[in-house]
Amino acid sequence: MHAYRSHTCAELNKSNVGETVRLSGWVHRVRDHGGLLFIDLRDHYGITQVMADPDSPVFSELEKVRSEWCIKIEGNVMARDESLVNPAIPTGEIEVFIRDLDVLGKAEELPLMVFGDQEYPEETRLKYRFLDLRREAMQENMKMRSDVVMSMRKRMWDLNFREYQTPIITASSPEGARDFLVPSRLHPGKFYALPQAPQQFKQLMMVAGYDKYFQIAPCFRDEDPRADRSPTDFYQLDLEMSFVEQQDVFDTIAPVLAGVFEEFGGGRKVDAPQDWPQISYRDAALWYGSDKPDLRNPIKMQIVSEHFAGSGFAIFAKLLEQEGTEIRAIPAPTGGSRKFCDRMNKFAQGEGLPGMGYIFWREGADGMEAAGPLAKNIGPERTEAIRQQLGLGVGDAAFFLGGKPKAFEAVAGRARNVIGEELGLIDKDRFAFAWIVDFPIYEQDEESGKIDFEHNPFSMPQGGLDALNGDPLQVLGYQYDLACNGYELVSGAIRNHKPEVMLKAFEIAGYGEEEVKSRFGALYKAFQYGAPPHGGCAAGVDRIVMLLADQQNIREVVMFPMNQRAEDLMMNAPSDPTSDQLMELGLRVIPQD
Template sequence: MHRYRSHTCGELRASDVGADVRLSGWLHNRRNLGGILFLDLRDHYGIVQLVVRDESSEINEKLSSLSKESVVRVDGKVTARGEENVNADLPTGEIEVEVGAVEVLGAADQIPFTINAEDGVNEERRLEYRFLDLRRERMHRNVMLRSKVIASIREKMVAQGFNEMATPILSATSPEGARDFLVPSRLHAGKFYALPQAPQQFKQLLMIAGFDRYFQIAPCFRDEDARADRSPGEFYQLDMEMSFVEQEDVFEVIETLMTELFRELGDGREVTSPFPRIPFREAMVKYGSDKPDLRAQLELTDVSDLFKGSGFKAFADKHVRALPVPDTAAQPRKFFDQLGDFAVEQGAKGLAWVRVGDDGALSGPIAKFLTEDDVRSLTEALGLKPGHAVFFGAGEFDEVSRIMGAVRVEVAKRAGHFEENVFRFCWIVDFPMFEKDEETGKIEFSHNPFSMPQGGLEALRTKDPLDILAFQYDIVCNGTELSSGAIRNHEPEVMFEAFGLAGYSEDDVRRDFGGMLRAFEYGAPPHGGIAPGIDRIVMLLADEPNIRETIAFPLNGNAQDLLMGAPSEVDDTRLRELHLSLRKPQQQVKPSK
């Protein structure tokens, strides 16, 4: 028999009754019932129940005294449980193993939190003892789901004619929109490598080199703050690029991949295909967001024109967005008050609303301020009927979009207009190529600087930069942006013109993007791609609210590795070797009392 096991803990069934087995794993739980000792033994594959019937035996004494999470090897015989003791929730629930011998392989100290139950331990503690946290069923399941996602993606990309290739980790800095992580060079004093924010330039160079269809599960590094859907430090993405393609060709590949992947691993939840294409500006008006949650079956309507010059000063000459909601006749006043509180939490001063009675008349806090013409125009524009309610936001476009976008989803959830157990994908298209910095007034790239502008060189030379659209797109699922992508600019003249509008001189472009530019000058094919985030895909499939729950060893919200102690200090010898000296921020001395 094998030194450690003949079977795994999760594979024994009723058909194994009578077999002599050897198992190894962790002591998951223990119960002493009337002198009979029951234990749950856990390994990667599952849990099996052990039983020791002789209360006075050495085996009972040894297993009773061991701390939970100790690692043991047991020899025993598989027996059938009595019908009344069958555990239908366990695959091994019809049998148990009567222990005949035990060997302690790794005794455990007192564990700092419970493994066999979610006991509400704080995240910092969990990350400090991540090797224990990963033993918990939910975390183990999430990590294994991630493994399945990556394996499935690889299989499906290869099936669509893509080739997996690796790109450098040590490279030059690039303006991807976040801070680089820099690596000092020992051989070149005063110079630094940068960890890639994305393999953007390299994957384009692969297309220029003639490889046609590339992908990799790429590590990316960005020195940016954490959010619920963004891990600080590093993340992984399905990086892909294709030659001789237009936007729809990229969409076809990714829609096929995502549809198959989410149907395969989405636990039976519906995926609707094809994914709708929604222009950026339309998304901002209808949904208040460029990453709309289409599970919310309500849309916003711009009614600013209806209130131009209106006597209702709260709406007059402002951007006004309305959210009509059907079937609200049975909703109590508390429903409206709670939504008002929610809007205030989002930064609004309040939430105006009216409701439509059986006679078509409007009631509610602002009804008395609306003229007959206002009511008539609103009824026609919004298709109002008895039982409708309408919520309003007024102010600056961006602020109204943000607040009413959140209100739209919240109202849908509370009013029964929200789909559960579905994945609703969409493409956001036609992003502006440029935007204006609110503080400096300068024109800058609003998305990927390597994108092809719609209209090409002529648009760059003849249009207002803020009116130029780009062949840029995002893929969104259930309100989460999975990725941005673009058809790339592959023409040097277009590149100079586009970067020039963003304040880069020709010398700047040649200095910062010399390798890319030089490649363009030697014959570049039209190409495009995208890079959906692996962590966010797993987050959606696992139905987890925080992206760190999908990563085996994440940094915490302050970009610290509490398990390994990173970032850490280095000694002076190492600093001298790297030609570095430190200038730490001065600590303010508190004045004495």
């Protein structure tokens, strides 16, 4: 028999009755039934009930055992009485009578309990992550994460992709976030960087003729944390392909992700990839107030400026006299009560707005009537035109925001989400995907008038070099994101592989030829030697698992995450370097005031 176990704590069943077995694991729970001791013994695979009475030679030792002690037992498998069978676990038909006990590791008083569903402060959970990870929910999350990665790998290999590894220590590259810099000992005063993504390397692989690449890639970005984003590092399914157009990338990655969500989504509906809509960036901002819309929510916002221009509602009428302003409506099916409208008005005030105009429709003495301050100010004809445009009726409402779209779109998007949630309009049993396409390449600073990149500077502009000779603000890129349930899961682009187009694109944003060659020298140089058209994308593994596990915070699906301050409370990182380390690197720390 093996030194520690003949079986795992999930293997034994009625067929093993009468056998002598050896099990090792953690004491999940101890129950003393007046002379009978029962222990739920837990390992990574499951739980087995073990027990002893005063006739057991180790009964007195067993009485000292406490929760989370690591023990080894040897004993005889017995059938449980039919009335005591536990159908909830695979080992529920048997129990093991303990003949021998060996304590492998005692546990001190626990800072958090593994048994049960108690809530603990995040600080405690992260400081004692090794205990937190023993909990059943965390074990299931981490197993799912591992299985998802395995599934992704298999699906990519089945599509004739090969996995190649790219460097972890590289040069600093401006890709939209702050780098983590690594000082060089051999080159004092110079720094490497941890890669924000394998972006340039995978493009160089395409130039090198490797056609199809993928990698489960670690990425490092010094970012402010959010519930759906790690502040330091994350993993992505990274891929690149040669001789492809945008639709080819969609047709490659969509079935992979759809398959993963069908496999691990717990039966929730996954729309077929051919049914995933392609929505322009501008339409997404207009209809949903976000470039990562939650399409489980059926609400679609509309422009209703014409109904308020020159109307009796002076606030909107005067606003529309200013250039670049508009009024948008958020339909609220079934939201037609003053109580709900007042609640949404309060939400708007919490977002820093004076309020949110509204109209709701109800049964009146002479049929349907519009109610609310806006209805009185703009009159019945305009109100009716708004109702018909939005397709609303009795019991429905509409909310209105105005100004320059960029100033209120985000608030409108959040209001749409709150309305959909509060009115029960969201289909919670579904994963709703949408491709967001036609991202603008440039934006203009309102104060300085300077043109700069709004999105990925390495995307191929639609129309190529000719498009760059017109109005920069009208130039769209072959850039795309995949949104699901309000989260961005995938980002990618068809790459700008032509040196002359690359130089012109950066010139518009104020980067001279020498600066481009200096900052992106490897790519620029490679493009001189027969670069193929290529494109790809990256899918966030952590975020995908978070959705599949039905979690609201990415730290629930990351094995050893940082806290909100980008600190590792368990390993005490970041930490102060020793004077010897600083001296060896030729560095000095300047105290901050």
